[in-house]
Amino acid sequence: MDENEKRLQEKFAQLKTYLDKGDKKRFRKTYLDMHFYDQSTFYLTLDKPERLSLYSLLEPDEMGDMFDTIEDDLPEIPEFLKEMDLDFAAEMLNDMYDDNAADVLEHLDKADVDRFLGQMPRADANNLRGLLHYDTETAGGIMTTDYVRFHEEETAGNAINDLRSFAETAETIYYLYVLDNHDDLVGVMSLRDLIMLNPEDTLGEKMNSDVITVNVDADQEEVAKVFRDYEFLAVPVVDHANQMVGIVTVDDVIEVIDDESLQDYSGLAGVSVDETDQDNPLKAASKRLPWLITLLLLSMITATLINHYEGLLAEASILAVFISTITGTAGNAGTQSLAVAVRRLAVEEIDRHEFFKLIGKELLTGFITGVVTGISVTLLVGLWKHNFILGMVIGLAMCAAITVANLAGSLIPMLMSSFGFDPAVASGPFISTLSDLTSVLIYFSIAGLFMQSFVRM
Amino acid sequence: MDENEKRLQEKFAQLKTYLDKGDKKRFRKTYLDMHFYDQSTFYLTLDKPERLSLYSLLEPDEMGDMFDTIEDDLPEIPEFLKEMDLDFAAEMLNDMYDDNAADVLEHLDKADVDRFLGQMPRADANNLRGLLHYDTETAGGIMTTDYVRFHEEETAGNAINDLRSFAETAETIYYLYVLDNHDDLVGVMSLRDLIMLNPEDTLGEKMNSDVITVNVDADQEEVAKVFRDYEFLAVPVVDHANQMVGIVTVDDVIEVIDDESLQDYSGLAGVSVDETDQDNPLKAASKRLPWLITLLLLSMITATLINHYEGLLAEASILAVFISTITGTAGNAGTQSLAVAVRRLAVEEIDRHEFFKLIGKELLTGFITGVVTGISVTLLVGLWKHNFILGMVIGLAMCAAITVANLAGSLIPMLMSSFGFDPAVASGPFISTLSDLTSVLIYFSIAGLFMQSFVRM
Numbered sequence: 070m071d072e073n074e075k076r077l078q079e080k081f082a083q084l085k086t087y088l089d090k091g092d093k094k095r096f097r098k099t100y101l102d103m104h105f106y107d108q109s110t111f112y113l114t115l116d117k118p119e120r121l122s123l124y125s126l127l128e129p130d131e132m133g134d135m136f137d138t139i140e141d142d143l144p145e146i147p148e149f150l151k152e153m154d155l156d157f158a159a160e161m162l163n164d165m166y167d168d169n170a171a172d173v174l175e176h177l178d179k180a181d182v183d184r185f186l187g188q189m190p191r192a193d194a195n196n197l198r199g200l201l202h203y204d205t206e207t208a209g210g211i212m213t214t215d216y217v218r219f220h221e222e223e224t225a226g227n228a229i230n231d232l233r234s235f236a237e238t239a240e241t242i243y244y245l246y247v248l249d250n251h252d253d254l255v256g257v258m259s260l261r262d263l264i265m266l267n268p269e270d271t272l273g274e275k276m277n278s279d280v281i282t283v284n285v286d287a288d289q290e291e292v293a294k295v296f297r298d299y300e301f302l303a304v305p306v307v308d309h310a311n312q313m314v315g316i317v318t319v320d321d322v323i324e325v326i327d328d329e330s331l332q333d334y335s336g337l338a339g340v341s342v343d344e345t346d347q348d349n350p351l352k353a354a355s356k357r358l359p360w361l362i363t364l365l366l367l368s369m370i371t372a373t374l375i376n377h378y379e380g381l382l383a384e385a386s387i388l389a390v391f392i393s394t395i396t397g398t399a400g401n402a403g404t405q406s407l408a409v410a411v412r413r414l415a416v417e418e419i420d421r422h423e424f425f426k427l428i429g430k431e432l433l434t435g436f437i438t439g440v441v442t443g444i445s446v447t448l449l450v451g452l453w454k455h456n457f458i459l460g461m462v463i464g465l466a467m468c469a470a471i472t473v474a475n476l477a478g479s480l481i482p483m484l485m486s487s488f489g490f491d492p493a494v495a496s497g498p499f500i501s502t503l504s505d506l507t508s509v510l511i512y513f514s515i516a517g518l519f520m521q522s523f524v525r526m
Numbered sequence: 527m528d529e530n531e532k533r534l535q536e537k538f539a540q541l542k543t544y545l546d547k548g549d550k551k552r553f554r555k556t557y558l559d560m561h562f563y564d565q566s567t568f569y570l571t572l573d574k575p576e577r578l579s580l581y582s583l584l585e586p587d588e589m590g591d592m593f594d595t596i597e598d599d600l601p602e603i604p605e606f607l608k609e610m611d612l613d614f615a616a617e618m619l620n621d622m623y624d625d626n627a628a629d630v631l632e633h634l635d636k637a638d639v640d641r642f643l644g645q646m647p648r649a650d651a652n653n654l655r656g657l658l659h660y661d662t663e664t665a666g667g668i669m670t671t672d673y674v675r676f677h678e679e680e681t682a683g684n685a686i687n688d689l690r691s692f693a694e695t696a697e698t699i700y701y702l703y704v705l706d707n708h709d710d711l712v713g714v715m716s717l718r719d720l721i722m723l724n725p726e727d728t729l730g731e732k733m734n735s736d737v738i739t740v741n742v743d744a745d746q747e748e749v750a751k752v753f754r755d756y757e758f759l760a761v762p763v764v765d766h767a768n769q770m771v772g773i774v775t776v777d778d779v780i781e782v783i784d785d786e787s788l789q790d791y792s793g794l795a796g797v798s799v800d801e802t803d804q805d806n807p808l809k810a811a812s813k814r815l816p817w818l819i820t821l822l823l824l825s826m827i828t829a830t831l832i833n834h835y836e837g838l839l840a841e842a843s844i845l846a847v848f849i850s851t852i853t854g855t856a857g858n859a860g861t862q863s864l865a866v867a868v869r870r871l872a873v874e875e876i877d878r879h880e881f882f883k884l885i886g887k888e889l890l891t892g893f894i895t896g897v898v899t900g901i902s903v904t905l906l907v908g909l910w911k912h913n914f915i916l917g918m919v920i921g922l923a924m925c926a927a928i929t930v931a932n933l934a935g936s937l938i939p940m941l942m943s944s945f946g947f948d949p950a951v952a953s954g955p956f957i958s959t960l961s962d963l964t965s966v967l968i969y970f971s972i973a974g975l976f977m978q979s980f981v982r983m
Contacts, residue, residue: 073738102736106756138757229721236718243700243717260700260717261693264686279559281530297784299563300595300777302700302759319776320757323783327754330787331869337794338865338954339858350887354894357862361899364858368851369906375847382843389839389846390832393962394825396850400857401796401821401955405814408795412788430807437811442818449826471818497795497954498858505850
């Protein structure tokens, strides 16, 4: 535990004493002096009676500031909202940034959403309802409508003055969006540039009119890419008529990047690795079993295949010795190829022409890898068993099995992607189990061909 | 190709014509109107003669703005710098944000670094030299020293005026850092809060004095966590005497998060998945082979183990049928457990007490998973082969192999982490190849015990 954390723990202990004693003044002073995130960390340590007294000591907008930083997918959120007075909860939601309020509402039943929205001024409720319509993983799903807009004829001096009123509600005041008479977005200006202007300059003269926007339906990955490339703090979101409907801010994009990378990682591992639930072995097992059992069934097909070659095995039991070497190595190669393909699909669109080029390259990569690995294993087995024909059989099988596994590792995610599925779902375990099957088939076919030559022992 | 991209391509074509014709005025107008990132995209499409004429049309600071957005680990960067005039390059580096300049210099030979720094004013050169001292993956390695600082007695009105001078050089002017008479960091204020103040308020009265800082040696992952939690746009970096030495800005943190997630993903896959080089099959193969060959050697140990049981196999060749089912399923389970452990280690510190608790939980998770999978396979084999004793042998072996694989999957990264290695290096392929070995050992030991009972065929 470092210094920061220790100090925080002491503050939390103090806050709990004030809360128990109902010492409103001291509690509010200490609590409101903390960062919103620390407030939310404190809030999450409380039990229900403590939370209820907290609600009585704070104003809805103060609760809203804290709720803005709370993770919206915590399973307790609906409970928290329901234990508040209805007015209090509705006012708090209304005081939050609208993107965060919408994220919270998304996790409630429709009936509860209607209850809360029913308590809000109609315009605000409609605004939130609008946000709830968008898919959560699109620009619309992560944007806020609380942004700063000015008319292009506005002067810099007036704009700075007016910013004060926006500072109360806008999620960021560091970018000003400039609209023309038709309310079309025609420019953007950073606050940094604004304070450099002469007070009588108009925004229209000095704004940057090369505005990078994202479409309201754009996938959140695409939005993240704009932030990565241009290093913006916020990006305007436009609808199909090119009208501005909101902005996405960088804090939400960090969340998107984290979520997407967690999804990719979970996909590759064949298990959801988010941290909740993992502390309960029963729940953890229940998360892992579906994939395991599915893949067990797939591997039973491999078993029936080996069973089919039982005659061959009975004649040359030495073949059994190398089954796991071949399936294992091909599986490893397939996993590598899968990872490379999934990652590539995450950063670029691939058209039909590109598709065949990439598959060709991967096939060649697999072949080179296979040849090198095959020669290695030929030598290893040849030297060990003093039987280079056996070595060559294993080496040939290895080379072919790796080439096929590499092909599968890139072909499957690319096919999934072109049929509109998330390629990250094709897990490493799936590819290696699938490649067990092809590897075994290749291995025994080749072994069968050379049977007479290597069985000399 | 979407609208934005099409427009950009047209602009690029136009720019190339101006460049060829040496039309300085038109070129500069179009080029300087573009976003810095688009400028860098254009720059990267140029060949050497084109780049040389570009340098003659632009000022060093204009080049610097563009170079600020270029990825510093592009292999061409040293070449770019060396083809510029020495003065021009040095001035450009000096005009860049110092964190970006240091990142660029890091990829050059020591001699070249000295050459460029020798052309700069001594104070600037020393500043960059200081930044180059920090480990690249620490707060010091990603921070900038171009930040906004004020004395606590400064009034809001003066501060806003003075900000204009900072806006030329500071990487962000959206946070003001407040120092006392000893130059100690005593508070922070956002520009948002500043513009809400009365001109005569002093910063000391109104600042936020609960400043969250990161240590200059802190790992970049830790820095990223502060941004995730607190949703800051920048965080101050302090040295061991608690003196402020710089700030880290959110754009650099996005890069950190991307890099770290790419590392984790590459680790799990057992191959570096960054996109460069992957287009050349030879290079791609050379990236994948080291792990594959290493693991091949490990899997040869498994082969010798199976070889050791050749007598058993000769007697009951049916045993060979299920080798890949058992090794494959245990490997899958081990990969899942590895992924969960690596991810957990990425987000929390684990002490000794926690260590054993987690291992215990993972063991239990593995056992539950093993029991369910074991029962499934017992039934499948029993029904298929009409031999429930054989089924039970396979089921028992599966259960034990999965439990051990789960244990290895969590124990190995945790041990690596406690010995100071990056746990993400323990790849899925490594765990599954290792678990092939233990699985085979378990399988044949159990089969040996029950040999007499199931061989009835």
